Amino acid sequence: MIMMYTALLVLFSLWLILNLLFMPRPSFRPGTAARETVTVLVPLRNEEKNAEALIQNLKKLESARVRFLFLDDSSEDATLSLLRTHTADWKEAEVLNGRSLPPGWTGKNFACHQLAEKAETDYLCFIDADVRLAPEAIAVFQETARARRAKMLTGFPKFPVSGILASLLVPMQHFVIALHLPLLPANYTTRPIFTQPTARLYLPNVRLINKQAAMPR
Numbered sequence: 001m002i003m004m005y006t007a008l009l010v011l012f013s014l015w016l017i018l019n020l021l022f023m024p025r026p027s028f029r030p031g032t033a034a035r036e037t038v039t040v041l042v043p044l045r046n047e048e049k050n051a052e053a054l055i056q057n058l059k060k061l062e063s064a065r066v067r068f069l070f071l072d073d074s075s076e077d078a079t080l081s082l083l084r085t086h087t088a089d090w091k092e093a094e095v096l097n098g099r100s101l102p103p104g105w106t107g108k109n110f111a112c113h114q115l116a117e118k119a120e121t122d123y124l125c126f127i128d129a130d131v132r133l134a135p136e137a138i139a140v141f142q143e144t145a146r147a148r149r150a151k152m153l154t155g156f157p158k159f160p161v162s163g164i165l166a167s168l169l170v171p172m173q174h175f176v177i178a179l180h181l182p183l184l185p186a187n188y189t190t191r192p193i194f195t196q197p198t199a200r201l202y203l204p205n206v207r208l209i210n211k212q213a214a215m216p217r
Contacts, residue, residue, distance in 0.1 A: 023183055
C-alpha cells in the first residue's frame with residue numbers, strides 16, 4: 001500500500017512539473033509604449049470596506065491608454081458614495097449605477113455585462129473589488145497580449161487575506177490549475193474545452209465579447 005501511494009505521489013509530481021513547463025511567462029519590457037487600449041471594469045456590491053483601497057491601488061497603475069469603470073450593483077452600504085468621492089477628480093474613471101436585474105440573469109454576470117456595454121477599448125479587464133494590482137500589471141497585460149496575439153488572458157491576482165486558514169487555502173488555486181488543467185492545449189490551442197478563465201482577473205479582447213453577443217448568464 002505504501003509503495004502504491006509513493007508511486008502515485010511520484011506520478012503526480014512528475015505530471016505537475018511537466019505541466020508547468022507550458023505555463024507561459026508574462027512579457028514586459030519597461031518603457032514600451034502601449035498600443036492596446038484597456039478598460040478596467042469593476043462590479044461592486046456592498047464593498048465599502050474595499051472601495052477606497054481599490055481606487056487608490058488602481059490610481060498607481062503605470063500604463064497609459066487605460067480607462068476605469070466602476071459599477072455599483074444596488075449596494076445597501078456606502079459603496080456608491082465612496083466611489084463618487086474618490087473618483088471625483090479622476091478623469092480616466094467613471095462610476096455607473098447598475099440597472100435592475102432582469103429575468104434569467106444572475107447579479108454579477110449582469111453587472112459585468114453592463115460594464116462591457118459601456119467600454120470602448122481593445123481589451124476589457126474584469127477584476128473583483130478585493131483585488132490589488134501591481135503598478136506595472138496593465139502594462140504587462142498589454143505587452144503579453146500583443147506578444148502572444150492573445151484574445152484572452154486570465155490569471156490569479158493578489159488579494160488580501162487574513163488568518164492562517166485563508167493563507168493556506170488561497171495558494172491551492174494555483175495547485176488545482178497546475179494539477180488538473182493540461183496547460184499545453186490550454187495555452188497553445190483554441191479548443192474551448194481547455195479554456196478556464198478565473199473571474200478574479202479576466203482580460204478578453206473586446207471582439208471576443210462582441211462575438212458572444214452577451215456576457216454568460
